[in-house]
Structures are given as structure tokens and as C-alpha cells.
Amino acid sequence: MARKDDIVEALPQEGAEDAIWLMQRYYLTGMAATERVTWRPQFGPQAIAIDARYAVDELFLGGGRGGGESDYLLGDFLADISQGANWQGILFRRTYPELDELIRRSHVIYRGAEYKVGKHEWRFPSGATLKFRHIDSAHDAAHYQGHAYQWIGWDELTNWPTLQSYDLLKATLRSAHNVKGMRVTATGNPGGPGHTPVKQGYVDVAEPMTPYVDPVTGMSRVYIPARICDNKKLLEADPRYLERLKAVGDDAQVRAWLEGDWDALVGSFFTIKREEVMVEPFDIPPDWQ
Numbered sequence: 001m002a003r004k005d006d007i008v009e010a011l012p013q014e015g016a017e018d019a020i021w022l023m024q025r026y027y028l029t030g031m032a033a034t035e036r037v038t039w040r041p042q043f044g045p046q047a048i049a050i051d052a053r054y055a056v057d058e059l060f061l062g063g064g065r066g067g068g069e070s071d072y073l074l075g076d077f078l079a080d081i082s083q084g085a086n087w088q089g090i091l092f093r094r095t096y097p098e099l100d101e102l103i104r105r106s107h108v109i110y111r112g113a114e115y116k117v118g119k120h121e122w123r124f125p126s127g128a129t130l131k132f133r134h135i136d137s138a139h140d141a142a143h144y145q146g147h148a149y150q151w152i153g154w155d156e157l158t159n160w161p162t163l164q165s166y167d168l169l170k171a172t173l174r175s176a177h178n179v180k181g182m183r184v185t186a187t188g189n190p191g192g193p194g195h196t197p198v199k200q201g202y203v204d205v206a207e208p209m210t211p212y213v214d215p216v217t218g219m220s221r222v223y224i225p226a227r228i229c230d231n232k233k234l235l236e237a238d239p240r241y242l243e244r245l246k247a248v249g250d251d252a253q254v255r256a257w258l259e260g261d262w263d264a265l266v267g268s269f270f271t272i273k274r275e276e277v278m279v280e281p282f283d284i285p286p287d288w289q
């Protein structure tokens with residue numbers, strides 16, 4: 001079983017991070033390994049999550065808005081494209097329009113690979129492929145019966161009201177080859193229809209960055225928190241994003257999205273405070289029967 005220490009120890013040594021991404025760039029474009037790297041994980045949650053990819057079966061990176069979660073998914077798939085045709089991935093959002101931003105960003109990061117527009121699919125020179133798909137309900141999950149993927153990604157997992165589709169798709173995580181690091185990986189923020197199942201499944205079962213083994217499935221999973229302050233690239237390019245995040249609404253919403261606080265929104269559907277509706281105990285009058 002993977003331990004917390006495995007993940008912490010797996011943090012990139014100085015220089016090692018560059019070497020990995022230079023290598024991936026080579027497989028991506030066929031260019032010399034000395035070519036400039038187009039993407040590498042930022043120090044912090046992104047690097048920790050990518051280095052943990054062989055330590056657990058399922059990973060959830062998230063918490064705050066703008067923590068670099070969607071970029072992480074695109075980079076995490078890229079991290080193993082050297083496995084060639086044995087590395088087939090699928091990345092889900094709940095609706096098709098929600099895929100737009102991921103597809104736009106993938107064109108920046110996957111420069112050199114071929115995008116099949118009609119199929120919504122990337123083909124890498126190594127033979128690896130990544131499909132973008134939307135899936136609304138468990139009914140749609142049935143369409144994937146018989147498929148085989150080695151990497152499954154879910155962006156904004158809290159947008160699905162249950163984890164039913166997420167769980168059903170695990171049956172497609174398989175390989176007839178000796179593939180390294182088959183995994184399911186997801187991102188998301190507090191709030192949304194799937195807040196509670198994600199919180200219960202990932203956030204509440206163990207301390208952050210501490211793998212938990214599901215007693216039913218035997219699969220290990222880990223929650224890695226990420227917040228806007230971890231996304232230095234975004235803050236450098238758009239320093240006022242932080243102010244806009246603070247202006248999204250009430251205190252609870254700001255705490256949820258800025259701090260990645262999964263408890264901030266509990267009870268926020270009722271704006272009255274609990275103590276305001278409590279009354280002193282009294283005897284029930286007989287005519288209330």
C-alpha cells in the first residue's frame with residue numbers, strides 16, 4: 001500500500017523535473033530532446049499530483065478555484081505518452097460546451113500532436129491518444145461498455161450529482177499490456193451538485209496527501225488540495241484575478257473557492273443561523289396530538 005511518505009519523497013529533485021518534461025516533449029513532437037519544453041507542472045500541488053501518479057489508483061486534485069486543476073489533467077495524461085499505443089486516455093466534462101476551454105488549452109500544450117476535430121481526439125506521434133467526451137448521466141456511461149482506457153480524467157467532478165458515472169467508467173480502466181500507472185484522476189471545487197459525494201469519497205476519508213484504500217474495491221485514492229496561491233503562472237499573468245475571486249459572493253462562497261474550504265458552504269442554503277431557530281425545551285400541549 002502506498003504511504004504518504006511515498007508521495008512526499010516522490011517530489012522532483014532539482015533538475016529531474018526538467019528531464020522528465022524534455023523527454024515527454026521528445027515523444028510528443030519527435031523533435032530533439034533539447035527542444036524547449038512547452039509545459040511542466042508548477043512546484044506544489046501540480047508537481048505533487050503528477051509525481052504521485054504511480055502511488056495511487058485514483059487521485060483528486062482540487063479545492064480552490066484557479067488552482068491549476070484543468071492544466072494538471074492535460075499534463076498528467078502527457079506524463080505517460082511515452083507508453084505509445086498502450087496509453088489511451090479519455091477526459092470527461094458533464095456537458096459539451098464545458099469542454100471548450102480544455103480543448104482550447106490543449107492546443108497550446110499539445111503543440112506538435114495531431115487533433116482530429118470531428119472525433120475530438122488527440123493523436124500523439126508515440127501512438128498515444130486522448131479523447132474529450134461529455135457525459136451527463138449513468139445512462140450515457142453504458143455507451144462505453146467494452147471500451148478500454150489506461151487513463152481516465154474527470155474535470156470538475158463536483159458538477160455531477162453522483163459518482164455513478166465515475167464509478168461505472170472504472171470498468172473500462174484496463175489493459176492487455178503491461179502498462180505502468182493506469183489511473184483515474186479528477187479535479188473539482190467545493191459547491192455544485194456533487195459536493196457531498198466528492199467530499200465524502202475523497203476529502204473526509206483521510207488527511208490530504210494521505211492515500212486511503214477503499215475496503216470494497218481495494219483501490220487506493222488520495223486528495224491533493226490546490227488553491228489559487230499555488231498557481232503562480234496565473235497570478236503573474238493576471239494579478240487581479242484574486243480580487244475578482246474575492247468578489248464572487250458571500251463569505252462562504254469566497255472561503256470555498258479561495259481557500260478550498262469544503263465545510264464553508266455547509267448550511268449555506270439556509271441563511272439563518274442554527275442558534276436563531278433553537279427554542280427552550282417545553283412540554284408538548286395535549287391538543288397538539
Ligand SMILES: Nc1ncnc2c1ncn2[C@@H]1O[C@H](COP(=O)(O)OP(=O)(O)OP(=O)(O)O)[C@@H](O)[C@H]1O
Nearest residue numbers: 040041042064065066067068069070071072233234
Ligand atoms: N503548469 C502550468 N504552466 C503554465 N501555465 C499554467 C500551468 N498551470 C496553470 N497555468 C495557467 O493558469 C491558467 C488557469 O489554470 P487552470 O485552468 O488549470 O485552473 P483551474 O484550477 O482549472 O481553474 P478553475 O477552477 O476555474 O477551473 C491556465 O489556463 C494557464 O494559463
Ligand SMILES: [Mg+2]
Nearest residue numbers: 069070071155
Ligand atoms: Mg478548470
